[in-house]
Amino acid sequence: MTTITLARDEDVGELTLFASHSFTHTFGHIYDPADLASFLAAWNPSEKLRAQIADPAWAIALAHGADGSIAGFIKMGPLDFELPEGQPGEDATELHQLYVGAAAQGKGIAAALMDWGIVWARERASILYLSVFTENARAQAFYRRYGFIDVGRNQFRVGNHVDEDRFFRLDL
Template sequence: MRIRRAGADDAGALALAGAATFLETFAGILHGRDIVEHCRKQHAPQVYADWLDDAGAALWLAETAEGAAPVGYAVIAPPKLPLHDLSEDDLELKRIYLLSRFHGGGVGRELMEQAVAEARVRGARRLLLGVYAGNTRALAFYARNGFEHVGERRFQVGGNTYGDAILALDLRR
């Protein structure tokens, strides 16, 4: 397994990993039509190409060592979260996903370490994220990585709205 900084030609691989991990994570939890619509819009290659072109964003791709199949990724970018104390020196972990087959092997932790290190290099005071409030596995992962609950938001997936927790990691500690 290897993790590397994603480049301009990785939009397709990121989109594939994004849609696959979203489907795997939420199939049986969210309505199927909502998942398909969400992936069609939010995991289109152009979404990732736009992030890759944005100097404010950083992306990492986790790949199998043999064949370089995309199995996970992480994205940080300027935040777009409904927090009253949001500031210019905050960053948001927009996405961090890994196929479940690769959970428990340290790849998720390494993706998180890359994102946190980049946020520190950029001088961010906090790394923020939104996570589905019913995703207990993800909430536990974030808690193990030092994130704390700081708010809530409503998140649209397809035709339905779901509750997200907003978490923050204080990078000044």
């Protein structure tokens, strides 16, 4: 059974390492090492995570493995991107990140975190957005199973490298 808890200050160090490792494991082969390093340094710095943990507009939930270590996490919060033309932004929130460690994949952790995130979002908004890499077919299929629809494109910068992402929307 997956245990999900809200992140606390004392989780920041482990969460920072987990997030960087997960992103690098999933996408690191795409980027020049200098671009990846500059992105990771700015992506989830400890002080930013601490501020988000303390801010009620944000929530970071952690899934713990049997040994108590982080097996996955989801970060929810205010919109921080420009929506595609015609997409409503009022009464909306964003799923910023959802990562499950490689060893924990296929064990229902992503689904448990997503279920938690949707409940959190429904208590605050009527629309949930996320952005997903165009070449991450597994993640796109996962989000579509939850009823998300593709509503447009987004550029995602990693250092000097620009990826094309897709915006997905779920009406809550």
